[in-house]
Amino acid sequence: MNGPQLKLAGFACAYTPLALLDAAGMTPFRVLPVGGDWPDQAGTLLHDNICPHVKRVLNRAMAGDVPELSVMVFMNSCDAMRRLYDAWRAIRPQDRTFFVELPPTADENAVPYFVNALKRLAGELAEAGGDPIDQARLLNSLVAWKTIANLQDELRARVRRGSFPGGPARLQEIYNQCASRPFSDTLAALDALVRAPEEAAGNKGLVPVLLFGNVLPDPEAIALFEQCGAKIADEDLCTGSRLFAAGDPGTDPDPFRQLASMILGKPPCARTFDSSAPLSFARNVLSRARQAEAAGVIAHVVKFCDPYLARLPAVRETLRQQQIPFLLLEGDCTLGSLGQARTRIEAFMEMLR
Amino acid sequence: MMFQYFDTLVTGIENVLENDPSQKSHRKLYALEVARLGRRLYSGTDRLAWCGVVAPFDLLAAMGVTSCFVEFIGAMLAATGASSEFLKEAEDAGFAPDTCAYHRAVLGAGRKGMMPEPDFFIATSAPCTGGIGVMENMAAMFKKDLFVLNIPQNDDPASVAYLADQMRSLADFVSRHTGQPLSMNRLAEAVTYSNRAAAVMSEVYRLAEHVPSPVCAKDLRNFGIVAALLLGTPQAVTVAEAFRDAFAARIANNTPGVPGEKIRLLWIQNRVQFKNNLEDLLENEFHACIVADELNDVTWDPIDPADPFPGMAKRAISIPLNGPVERRVKHLADMARRYKIHGAINPCHFGCRQGTGARGLVALGLKQVNVPVLNLEVDCVDTRNYAPGQMHTRIAAFIEMLENRGNPWG
Ligand code: SF4
Numbered sequence: 001m002n003g004p005q006l007k008l009a010g011f012a013c014a015y016t017p018l019a020l021l022d023a024a025g026m027t028p029f030r031v032l033p034v035g036g037d038w039p040d041q042a043g044t045l046l047h048d049n050i051c052p053h054v055k056r057v058l059n060r061a062m063a064g065d066v067p068e069l070s071v072m073v074f075m076n077s078c079d080a081m082r083r084l085y086d087a088w089r090a091i092r093p094q095d096r097t098f099f100v101e102l103p104p105t106a107d108e109n110a111v112p113y114f115v116n117a118l119k120r121l122a123g124e125l126a127e128a129g130g131d132p133i134d135q136a137r138l139l140n141s142l143v144a145w146k147t148i149a150n151l152q153d154e155l156r157a158r159v160r161r162g163s164f165p166g167g168p169a170r171l172q173e174i175y176n177q178c179a180s181r182p183f184s185d186t187l188a189a190l191d192a193l194v195r196a197p198e199e200a201a202g203n204k205g206l207v208p209v210l211l212f213g214n215v216l217p218d219p220e221a222i223a224l225f226e227q228c229g230a231k232i233a234d235e236d237l238c239t240g241s242r243l244f245a246a247g248d249p250g251t252d253p254d255p256f257r258q259l260a261s262m263i264l265g266k267p268p269c270a271r272t273f274d275s276s277a278p279l280s281f282a283r284n285v286l287s288r289a290r291q292a293e294a295a296g297v298i299a300h301v302v303k304f305c306d307p308y309l310a311r312l313p314a315v316r317e318t319l320r321q322q323q324i325p326f327l328l329l330e331g332d333c334t335l336g337s338l339g340q341a342r343t344r345i346e347a348f349m350e351m352l353r
Numbered sequence: 354m355m356f357q358y359f360d361t362l363v364t365g366i367e368n369v370l371e372n373d374p375s376q377k378s379h380r381k382l383y384a385l386e387v388a389r390l391g392r393r394l395y396s397g398t399d400r401l402a403w404c405g406v407v408a409p410f411d412l413l414a415a416m417g418v419t420s421c422f423v424e425f426i427g428a429m430l431a432a433t434g435a436s437s438e439f440l441k442e443a444e445d446a447g448f449a450p451d452t453c454a455y456h457r458a459v460l461g462a463g464r465k466g467m468m469p470e471p472d473f474f475i476a477t478s479a480p481c482t483g484g485i486g487v488m489e490n491m492a493a494m495f496k497k498d499l500f501v502l503n504i505p506q507n508d509d510p511a512s513v514a515y516l517a518d519q520m521r522s523l524a525d526f527v528s529r530h531t532g533q534p535l536s537m538n539r540l541a542e543a544v545t546y547s548n549r550a551a552a553v554m555s556e557v558y559r560l561a562e563h564v565p566s567p568v569c570a571k572d573l574r575n576f577g578i579v580a581a582l583l584l585g586t587p588q589a590v591t592v593a594e595a596f597r598d599a600f601a602a603r604i605a606n607n608t609p610g611v612p613g614e615k616i617r618l619l620w621i622q623n624r625v626q627f628k629n630n631l632e633d634l635l636e637n638e639f640h641a642c643i644v645a646d647e648l649n650d651v652t653w654d655p656i657d658p659a660d661p662f663p664g665m666a667k668r669a670i671s672i673p674l675n676g677p678v679e680r681r682v683k684h685l686a687d688m689a690r691r692y693k694i695h696g697a698i699n700p701c702h703f704g705c706r707q708g709t710g711a712r713g714l715v716a717l718g719l720k721q722v723n724v725p726v727l728n729l730e731v732d733c734v735d736t737r738n739y740a741p742g743q744m745h746t747r748i749a750a751f752i753e754m755l756e757n758r759g760n761p762w763g
């Protein structure tokens with residue numbers, strides 16, 4: 001897949017400004033925490049009580065299972081990600097590693113600061129062998145990003161309608177491919193998929209649920225939900241729809257400003273919030289569940305993820321008040337941990353019928 | 354109940370100091386000021402802000418707001434042996450037991466009506482992600498406004514300017530809630546107190562470096578982090594001076610903090626907050642003294658009273674638990690050199706991702722300056738899984754190893 005001409009830009013967080021990487025002529029490469037059986041060594045540098053997403057990404061890097069990268073971009077999303085940044089530099093000193101500040105709120109001071117951080121990253125990418133980013137290039141990449149998001153929206157709609165062969169598991173495969181391909185290839189592949197005629201995929205009899213959480217990239221893990229009787233009527237995972245989802249770019253002609261608005265305005269991961277509406281994360285989950293006409297909500301959250309752990313009690317309470325059944329699964333990003341929860345998922349789906 | 358507790362504490366210490374001035378000591382003065390702060394927090398009369406760890410307490414003092422970081426309450430509940438009940442309350446409400454117990458204790462205390470209702474909340478993104486989460490929950494619980502200070506990782510000019518701007522916005526936010534505009538004169542006065550206190554605290558720490566050290570493990574436990582709550586007030590200066598004078602006198606009288614000091618230890622991050630005998634064990638059995646704590650240092654420059662926001666911003670960014678681990682290690686290695694440290698103890702507080710997540714690189718970094726690190730596995734607030742026997746065994750083995758390798762500083 002990675003021909004020698006590709007300048008790979010590694011990343012591990014759904015808030016990474018992929019459009020900027022594209023504008024720099026680089027190919028995003030998501031260092032996913034699945035796909036190999038790497039020795040568990042991360043605990044020696046970090047701690048065993050750190051989120052398994054970060055530990056597995058580090059295990060992968062420590063095992064040398066990461067291609068040559070032109071750059072590796074980290075976002076300041078949470079404590080675990082900061083520690084991953086530190087550890088990554090220690091074990092892969094050869095990488096050009098960048099760290100981008102990511103405000104937890106989108107207030108009046110945060111947006112210009114984030115714009116500035118993105119501009120700095122643009123300069124750093126150019127110094128690391130990327131193309132210089134001018135306004136026109138970035139605008140083009142923003143358009144491409146938005147187009148990818150729209151095409152993925154269409155595929156999601158097909159999955160919901162039961163007219164996308166392979167269903168949500170295949171969509172997950174596509175998400176994973178989109179995360180590690182040049183934008184141009186992603187656009188071409190998605191365009192072809194959307195042009196293909198819809199076909200009955202048979203999700204009849206399944207019960208609609210909202211699936212939210214953070215890291216669950218394994219298509220087989222996604223398939224497991226269907227096998228247990230769930231139709232994923234809507235999904236909000238950082239390895240799923242959230243990677244390419246974009247907020248409103250606003251009206252500012254500066255493309256960096258637009259990029260900042262699109263990132264900070266994405267459907268939020270629990271680490272980003274609105275300080276004027278504390279715990280609105282829980283209300284957002286409720287409204288997505290309602291919009292999707294979900295009979296229940298399933299959260300899949302990796303263990304030790306503080307941003308989610310802090311908001312889950314509010315989610316549980318908000319859903320309880322509305323009598324929407326809720327199932328919380330804690331895992332380690334892999335199918336293995338989810339497989340152990342199979343009986344719980346089946347019992348939950350049984351209850352929803 | 355809490356008001357009563359602090360009020361009794363204040364009155365008790367005041368009575369002792371009044372009736373028997375010979376009992377006056379730096380620790381008593383410090384305990385008195387902390388108890389007075391506790392009494393104000395629970396008085397129900399002061400304007401009150403619950404904050405994150407690196408809020409600008411001098412700015413808040415200048416604006417007439419009594420303020421405190423919430424983790425202080427977690428530590429206090431642990432110190433008084435009361436944390437378990439509140440931890441359980443939080444866990445019963447769905448807060449996961451594998452999160453930081455400082456935060457769980459606070460959430461439990463909030464739910465049980467043990468946290469006085471504030472006027473507003475000020476979260477800080479440093480030192481940890483969990484800290485913002487707890488403030489968001491508390492703001493929702495009390496239905497009070499929340500202000501978030503995002504603390505950048507580095508002190509480049511853009512980051513300092515950004516945080517300084519946030520602090521200006523914070524002052525506006527506070528004014529809107531108190532109805533009182535910020536007086537730049539009062540802020541300049543507060544910052545002048547902060548600067549004086551910081552200068553004296555630096556002297557305190559320089560004295561602690563003396564060999565043998567004038568400090569014993571209890572002297573400076575939690576000092577740096579709690580003293581920050583007094584910044585902006587004359588009490589911060591008075592307390593710091595009392596420590597300085599006590600240590601200077603001990604050095605002059607050749608009275609070390611730990612008689613027969615053999616081993617000098619650096620404690621990483623926070624101490625164990627509940628009653629335990631680790632410090633006694635170290636001092637009495639091994640003549641080993643915690644002469645330095647990572648958080649007992651002045652890592653910032655004096656703040657310009659005429660233009661205080663950039664200096665306050667740099668101060669918040671500079672704390673050892675913020676920023677890349679390289680910076681933290683550099684600071685620890687520098688402390689190790691200054692204090693002539695034989696070994697370091699890292700409690701690896703369970704649930705603290707920012708802290709424990711750095712433990713491997715911290716240990717490697719200190720190894721490079723010839724300082725071994727003992728990584729414990731202890732929850733500094735939650736006693737429920739505390740295994741004293743195991744702790745003692747590990748500490749004893751560590752000290753024996755340090756004794757056998759001799760003094761790395763010649
Ligand atoms: S899963 Fe949670 S803790 Fe882990 S990197 Fe993502 S936000 Fe951070």
Ligand code: SF4
Binds near residue numbers: 455705708
């Ligand atoms: S111990 Fe760690 S997680 Fe807990 S409050 Fe302190 S920095 Fe935050």
